[in-house]
Amino acid sequence: MLQVANQEVWPGCESHSDSLVARMLNIKAEHHLSERCFDDICQLMKEVLPDENLMTENFYSTKKLVQALGLPVEKIHCCTNGCMLYWAEDSELTNCKFCDHPRFKRHSRGSSNFQTNVPHKKMYYFPLTQRLQRLYASNATAKEMRWHAEHDHEDGVMCHCSDATTWKHFNKTHPSFVFEVRNVRLGLQMGFNHSVTDNNIHLGYHCHSLQFASLVMDEGRVYVPNGNSSWSEKPKRQIGCVLTPYCRVETVVEVGVETYDASKKNNFNMRVALLWTISDFPAYSMLSGWSTAGKTACPYCRDDSDAFTLTKGGKQSWFDNHRKFLPANHPFRRNKIAFRKNKTVTKSAPPILSGEEILEQIEHLGLMCVTDMGADENNSCKAKNTGWKRRSIFWDLPYWSTNMLRHNLDVMHIEKNVFENIFNTVMNVEGKTKDNVKSREDLKEFCHRPELERDMATGKYPKACYTLDKQSKAVLCEWLKNLRFPDGYVSNMGRCIDMRKLKLFGMKSHDCHVFMQRLLPIAFRELLPKMCGKH
DSSP, X not given: OHHHHTOBSSTTOSSBHHHHHHHHHHHHHHHTOOHHHHHHHHHHHHHHSOTTOOOOOSHXXXXXXXXXXSOOOEEEEEXXXXXXXXXXXXXXXXXXXXXXXXXXXXXXXXXXXXXXXXXXXXXXXXXXXXXXXXXXXXXXXXXXGGHHHHSOOXXXXXXXXXXXXXXXXXXXXXXXXXXXTTSEXXXXXXXXXXXXXXXXSOHHHHHHOHHHIIIIIITSSEEOOSSSOHHHHOOGGGHHHXXXXXXXXXXXXXXXXXXXXXXXXXXXXXXXXXXXXXXXXXXXXXXXXXXXXXXXXXXXXXXXXXXEEOTTXXXXXXXXXXXXXXOTTOGGGGOSSSSXXXXXXXXXXXXXOOHHXXXXXXXXXXXXXXXXXXXXXXXXXXXXXXXXXXXXXXXXXXTGGGXXXXXXXXXXXXXXXXXXXXXXXXXXXXXXXXXXXXXXXXXXXXXXXXXXXXXXXXXXXXXXXXXXOHHHHHHHHHHHHTOXXXXXXXXXXXXXXXXXXXXXXXXXXXXXXXXXXXXXXXXXXXXSOGGGGGO
């Protein structure tokens, strides 16, 4: 491989063959080129280059060359109903052990393109070990993998995950793991693209290093191809099956793999641990096993929730659930007007359970992981009167119960939902606003807002002070349409303005974040009355 790395594309050329094909593959991925287009480009380059060139002929030969770099991809067959993976001890099965569905497709004998052992569904699994070893094999990234332990710390300031209490708690709980600073701490991000990120490297390197992004964030994922697949659309409870290879092979504290560190010119035993997951609130239910629907949706309050059902709206409401988290002598606790009318709060917040206490609770209930036989029947019976619905596959990790923080909520997803609800209500967008007849009636029952109650003489509801009239909405939309930002700060927000219907559409999560953090006070400052501030 070292000889190939230094081999010239043609005699006298300063470029090397491996770097050329690597850049071409990167161009193919960045610009979404088809294989046929890639083949044509290779053929053209081979024709125009000198006769003794070593240019690859097509995409197939390029993949063969890059495959020797040691970044393998495993194709794992899956049950078409998402019940299991044909992997490890189940790799030889021909029928699903849960639903008995055949593993392979059946072809008619008269078919001209007859192939045997074609699975109904498969997923592409990118092993992490080789990719993490590749980061240590380069001088450019190897030293960055130790940045979390070698950067200057400032007391009271968190500039990296390593400055957080949860990271320090893990260090204190697992001193043998911390002894080698080159051991890797991972975070599992769940979203449109499921990826495993490396927390060792500082945040600036996450943002600007294309090399790191291509090796770990893009390739270090479980990828399920699109199609008529429940996993491609919504993994739901079967996400545990998809994560099985990661939880049972890659992220184990006790087991390590010999790795060469190019920056220190020595070998060391690299170990890997999963510190936490990052997801939005619905995905939190898939990863943790706690249901995020109903009155017990809050994982902190659990059964001690103060949620109630709206009389007219019929939805669960967590309004006024936050006052119990305030200090005991806080004046908001005694306020009977600004929150739920005629109600004071004296109870204190429920205690936060540790990982050991949560695991003990799950084991006491007898819940099973979705990868276990009979899990559906067992869990549906034992989880009727509790927020727990299943045992998460992460509890199979020997250190998972000792982690102080196991799941993080993605602020950008939540902020987008909050922004849309606030903005659509202020703009009074039909079908999107939360200020409707049912909410006004519920407001009359639970809150002291006489200025928003229906006028019994006319039978109409007064206009809320926090909504804009048509003229104000036109002014706001025109201002947003002509607004200009520095390159890369935010996308072109003018394309998200519907001047005919006077509303926003197609806003990305980052656009909503910028609007909430920077533009919201400016946008509504001259359009809404100052009296709205007290509400």
